[in-house]
Amino acid sequence: MTDTPDRSDEDPDDAIIRATYRALSSHGYADLTMKRIADEYGKSTAAIHYHYDTKDDLLAAFLDFVIGQFKDAVHAVETTDPEERLELLLDQLLVKANDHPDLLIAMLEMRSQAPYNEPFRERFQQNDAYVRYLLETVINQGIDAGVFADADAEHVARVLMTIVDGARARAVVLDQETALSTGRRAAAEYVAATLEHRPEN
Amino acid sequence: MTDTPDRSDEDPDDAIIRATYRALSSHGYADLTMKRIADEYGKSTAAIHYHYDTKDDLLAAFLDFVIGQFKDAVHAVETTDPEERLELLLDQLLVKANDHPDLLIAMLEMRSQAPYNEPFRERFQQNDAYVRYLLETVINQGIDAGVFADADAEHVARVLMTIVDGARARAVVLDQETALSTGRRAAAEYVAATLEHRPEN
Structure with a gap:
């Protein structure tokens, strides 16, 4: 997501x-209003309502956009x-997140609303399932190829996402610059402990 | 925290x-008003304002109370x-949290407001430092006694709190009943990988 000015030929949705x-x-998120979005858009709130009925509809579309950007970045991993x-996926999840600290803050606010907001909850659940699938797939490929030790790939993926979500939350809540790098190191240690071949005793 | 009716001789603050x-x-949290708190209190909002100037003052006191309850529970570990x-501390952090799912939801909402609310942020930072101190202390005691392998106790404590915060967030955001038990298992695996003595190779 860049901060370039909107071009006149840009898709209105974009x-x-x-x-x-x-x-x-x-x-x-808490102080977000359609008026403030319209001010940034440079048009009236009516111009936004023409595309999105409610603020929550617009925010659900915003989440789809953010999740889509993440998927594009993952697909670029060749x-x-x-x-x-696996290393590059963990970098995407724990290192690249540093690029947009204000997005991390807004996402945690929206995540905290998931119990009250079904469209938000569905998107977070679907995205989590998608990322866990990516992690599980690469872990199982490594196990099949013999480069990883035999492991419960589904559980390892869940633990890695627990570390990702914890590190991101701590970066926001505690205003800790080191939270993401601690999370990245923890993920590497957990991968080493569960997926590296150990000498037979 | 119990749901017993307020007794007439109870401290008004309590x-x-x-x-x-x-x-x-x-x-x-998002829909909390002084009026709704007053309705639960059974008195007027003025009766609450007599004790707390603003809703944020009251919520800061509420956080102090929740943190105090956690400290009491930890002190009861004999x-x-x-x-x-270490096992009992991790149970407090990851198993007992299951007892109050509605509190987990409200706490995540308040945590997401930390970037905007300094009294909240200070309390979350202080509580995190306190729990990490407890974890570090017990890890260093174990290293000194020779029951744990030599390790970076400060880092291990940070990783365990990353797992705790991630598991609690996932329990709320993804409505996953298994999030806390996955976190508890991950904490045990991480402790085994970093603190258990390994046979020399």
């Missing part, structure tokens, strides 16, 4: 999503080597 | 904190055996 991102960055691919 | 808990459980003490 321009509104980018305006939503800027408004979320400036005001946070290596098929299981060890390298 | 009664208001309990009313806040019930209002948070019913409405969540064993000094490092291995057993």
Whole structure:
């Protein structure tokens, strides 16, 4: 997501999503209003309502956009080597998150609303299932190829996502610059402990 | 925290904190108002404002109460055996949390507001530092006693808290009953990988 000005030939949906991102960055989720998004969009709230009935509809579309960007980044990972691919996935989840600290804050606010907001909850659940599937697949490929030790790939993927979610939350809640790097190191240690071959005793 | 009715001889502060808990459980943080807390308290909002100037003052006091309850529970852990003490601390952090799912939801909402709310942020940071100190202390005791392998106790404590925060967030956001038990298993695996003595190769 770049901060370039909206071009006049840009898709209105894209321009509104980018305006939503800027408004979320400036005001946070709790103080987000259609008026503030419209101000960033440079048009009236009516122009936004023409595309999205409610603020929650727009935010659900915003989540789809963020999740889509993540999927694009993952698809750009071309290596098929299981060890390298797992490392690059963990970098995407725990290192690249540093690039957009204001997005991490807004996402934690939206995540905390999941119990009250079904469209949010569905998107977070689907995205989590998707990322766990990616992790499980690469772990099972490594086990099949003999580069990883035999392990419960489904459980390992869940633990890695627990570390990812914990590190991201701590970066926001505790304002800790080191939270993501601690999480990255923890993920590497957990992978080493569960997936590295150990000498037979 | 119990759901017993307020007794007439109860400390007003305690009664208001309990009313806040019930209002948070019913409405969540985002829809919490002084009026709703007063309804639970059975008195006017003025009676609450006599004790707390603002809703945020009251919620900061509520956080102090929740953190105090956790400290009391930790102090009740009497064993000094490092291995057993570490297990019991992790049970407090990851198993007992199951007892109050509505409190987990409200706490995640308040945690997500930490970037905007300094009194919240200070309390979460202080509580995190306190729990990490407890974990580090018991880990260092175990290392000194020779029951744990030599390790970076400060880092291990940070990783365990990353797992705790991740598991609690996932229990709320993804509505996953298994999130806390996955976190407890991950913590045990991480402790085994970093603190158990390994045979020399």
